Amino acid sequence: GRPGCECNSCFSGPDCSVRIPNCAADGQGGDPLFLEPYWKRHAAASAVVFSGWHRLSYITTDGHLKSVELDRQIRRLHRAVGNAVVDDKYLVFGTGSTHLINALVYALSPEGNAASPPASVVATVPYFAMYKSQTVMFDGREYRWDGTTAAWANNNSSRNPTRGFIEFVTSPNNPDSTLHEPILAGSSAIVDHAYYWPHLTHIPAPADEDVMLFTTSKLSGHAGSRFGYTRATEFPAACHLQARHVHNDTKADRYTPCRALRRWALVRDEKVASRAISYIEESTVGTSRETQLRVLKILKVILANLHGKEDIFAFGYDVMSSRWRRLNAVVSRSTRISLQKMPPQYCTYFNRIKEPSPAYAWVKCEWVEDDDCYETLLAAGINSLTGTVNEAGTRYTRLSLIKTQDDFDMLLERITEFVDAEKHGR
Numbered sequence: 001g002r003p004g005c006e007c008n009s010c011f012s013g014p015d016c017s018v019r020i021p022n023c024a025a026d027g028q029g030g031d032p033l034f035l036e037p038y039w040k041r042h043a044a045a046s047a048v049v050f051s052g053w054h055r056l057s058y059i060t061t062d063g064h065l066k067s068v069e070l071d072r073q074i075r076r077l078h079r080a081v082g083n084a085v086v087d088d089k090y091l092v093f094g095t096g097s098t099h100l101i102n103a104l105v106y107a108l109s110p111e112g113n114a115a116s117p118p119a120s121v122v123a124t125v126p127y128f129a130m131y132k133s134q135t136v137m138f139d140g141r142e143y144r145w146d147g148t149t150a151a152w153a154n155n156n157s158s159r160n161p162t163r164g165f166i167e168f169v170t171s172p173n174n175p176d177s178t179l180h181e182p183i184l185a186g187s188s189a190i191v192d193h194a195y196y197w198p199h200l201t202h203i204p205a206p207a208d209e210d211v212m213l214f215t216t217s218k219l220s221g222h223a224g225s226r227f228g229y230t231r232a233t234e235f236p237a238a239c240h241l242q243a244r245h246v247h248n249d250t251k252a253d254r255y256t257p258c259r260a261l262r263r264w265a266l267v268r269d270e271k272v273a274s275r276a277i278s279y280i281e282e283s284t285v286g287t288s289r290e291t292q293l294r295v296l297k298i299l300k301v302i303l304a305n306l307h308g309k310e311d312i313f314a315f316g317y318d319v320m321s322s323r324w325r326r327l328n329a330v331v332s333r334s335t336r337i338s339l340q341k342m343p344p345q346y347c348t349y350f351n352r353i354k355e356p357s358p359a360y361a362w363v364k365c366e367w368v369e370d371d372d373c374y375e376t377l378l379a380a381g382i383n384s385l386t387g388t389v390n391e392a393g394t395r396y397t398r399l400s401l402i403k404t405q406d407d408f409d410m411l412l413e414r415i416t417e418f419v420d421a422e423k424h425g426r
């Protein structure tokens with residue numbers, strides 16, 4: 001049971017331990033509730049309280065649009081974990097990394113002038129569906145969704161040399177949890193490292209791509225706080241300076257010189273951070289200050305416990321590797337479904353070879369008659385996310401392994417029944 005928690009779709013009662021009969025096991029969403037027990041253990045240390053008069057202003061007391069202390073703690077965390085180089089670059093905060101997907105597409109696109117063709121936004125199958133849905137929804141003159149990398153990598157002759165590619169790379173990938181690198185030579189890559197933390201993958205080396213995307217959703221499990229950030233190349237120094245002297249200015253005054261500076265900036269990399277910031281200013285002014293305060297507290301707890309007996313990554317890794325091991329043991333008896341193959345790998349954070357601990361199982365239906373794998377699992381009482389959303393086709397479907405223990409146990413129970421029924425089923 002989970003006393004005091006919101007119940008999931010298949011459970012009810014005061015501590016969510018009563019099963020709702022005939023409910024499909026929920027393997028669909030990406031809610032990272034596997035970390036809830038960790039935060040229950042650190043309930044007091046991770047709590048934040050603030051009074052009604054606190055943080056009314058758009059800006060912090062020292063004149064910034066984002067918390068300098070949070071910026072510092074994020075860098076400390078990456079340094080301690082060894083999963084990304086962040087020291088030399090600017091961090092742009094967003095309302096979840098979802099908010100930054102289009103901010104970065106916008107930032108990497110040619111500035112609106114009729115002479116340059118729109119950037120082609122692409123991703124490799126199977127890809128996270130939102131890259132396409134946002135690009136298509138916010139369809140601008142500067143960029144357009146242009147399909148998958150396979151079409152462009154294999155077809156150089158039709159590749160327009162003046163067209164710039166913006167390539168989404170997800171590493172580890174959602175849905176199949178493997179590490180990826182950009183495929184198109186010369187593309188501007190947005191490397192989404194939502195899952196690049198030691199509880200969800202091995203860490204071979206610190207990531208150091210020009211534009212990287214991170215989120216607390218999968219790091220600490222605080223998906224509801226809506227906090228993501230991107231490391232982009234240095235923001236012009238004059239804008240920092242200016243941001244410190246804004247107390248009495250109007251909002252328009254405050255931003256104008258930086259806007260002008262952005263127009264002058266000739267180095268393409270510099271534009272990325274400043275254009276991403278423009279996007280954030282235009283869409284939300286800045287990330288919620290309550291959220292920043294909460295995330296700051298959460299990161300401090302994480303940092304204080306690294307490599308100790310309450311290390312969040314050790315906790316998360318134990319949960320996730322055990323789920324993967326149990327699921328594999330069942331599915332390895334099946335000829336009807338299979339999972340992605342994941343070998344043990346050396347992890348620099350744990351300093352040893354680790355069994356896999358992926359966030360998602362990428363299920364393939366092997367029998368000819370099961371040509372819609374999502375439907376096949378649904379008929380067995382298992383809800384999943386069809387591979388058609390990743391352009392991978394109906395043979396594939398994704399199961400989330402990062403939900404609550406109850407969700408996982410129920411999922412495993414249904415998969416076990418499904419596999420056990422095989423010998424009678426065909």
Ligand code: PMP
Binds near residue numbers: 192214217227
């Ligand atoms: N990128 C990837 C690869 C994801 O899987 C997700 C969420 N499932 C996101 C970005 C968005 O996450 P959030 O907005 O919560 O940071």
